Amino acid sequence: MLKLNRYTLIIGLLSVFLLLTAAGCGKESTSSDKPEKTGVTLQQEQHRDQEQNAPAPGETPGRQVDGKTGHANEPGNSPGQQTGATARKLISATVTHVVDGDTVEVKLARGREEKVRLIGVDTPESTKEIEPYGKEASAYTKSRLEGRKVWLELDAEERDRYGRLLAYIWLEQPVRDTEAEARDKMFNAELLKEGYAQVMTVPPNVKYADFFVELQREAREAGKGLWGLTTQEKAGKIEDYYVASSRSKKFHRPGCEWGQKIAPANLVKFKTVDDALNAGYEPCRVCNP
Ligand SMILES: [Zn+2]
Structure with missing residues (x-):
């Protein structure tokens, strides 16, 4: 009785396991179809550009997209000094x-x-x-x-x-x-x-x-361009100093409402616009320093 139970249990577990694996496979293949229709069409577009003979995205619903996207992503992720x-x-x-x-x-x-x-x-x-x-x-x-x-x-x-x-x-x-x-x-x-x-x-x-x-x-x-113009245009509007946030990497005129909201812990001051730009800060789009 006990033995029989154990066997049925094992067989039962096995079949459950098999069912789950089958279901898992099914799920995997449907979920891999999805990205292909949304984002991957573009990847295929790229691939097509690189290999002129590649079939069109619409005609190939079942291709190994995963392998291809992986391949296409590779060069972009690496800084690649000598990649062709x-x-x-x-x-x-x-x-x-x-x-x-x-x-x-x-x-x-x-x-x-x-x-x-x-x-x-x-x-x-x-x-x-x-x-x-x-x-x-x-x-x-x-x-x-x-x-x-x-x-x-x-x-x-x-x-x-x-x-x-x-x-x-x-x-x-x-x-x-x-x-x-x-x-x-x-x-x-x-x-x-x-x-x-x-x-x-x-x-x-x-x-x-x-x-x-x-x-x-x-x-x-x-x-050049807007930099030449800015110097002329802003000749009369140079501030004594500029305030910046070390978090947002934006800098402001001291009177800007956004500049005044910077938390003291993040507050950085620059003497000139050039100093701020050279430090990698970007000008606020509201006060336009
Ligand atoms: Zn501002």
Whole structure:
């Protein structure tokens, strides 16, 4: 009686185990179908760019997407000094419309349309509110990008909270993964170099963050674009000092309401705007120091 019970128990447990494993497998395969339909289509888009023969995303519901995404992510995650251009995540696209200095609309190879926000840069506002140099920045991006074939490089995050694609826009395909290449061929870098944009670093998308701060410093020292204008425009508005938060890495005019809210423990003071910028702080968008 006892023995029989033990056997039934074992057989019972075995069959339960088998059922669970089967269910587990089923679940796994359905859950791996999901990312393929949402995020991975873009990964496949990239892959397709890299290997022209790859079948279209829509026709291949059952491919080993996991292996591919893993592969596609690899080069982006590593800083990769000597990785070839094909190893990074590049998606070819055509710019169909320029929204403003740092936002464009593109058409991908398969006709899919996307709104793209350039990573790491911020041009003055030119749509809702007009900021100094906003129109110029927008016109510049239009003149350089509209109708042009470009290559998009992604960073750690594919999209921002508005669903826009986050990308570095290459005007020509980079041959090597070097700063010199980015300086010559990447539009995000060009905006900073020519003084049409300020650095705006949003982690975790920081692949070129230090390089961008360097380009901004050069543009500022050369008085290019908005930096030249800012010096003139703000000649009468120089403060005795600026307040900053070591947490938000933003700096303010001493009279700014946001500057006054900084907790004493995080409060940092800078003598000049240059000091704050060189320390990697970003100007407040409200008081515009
Ligand atoms: Zn402020």
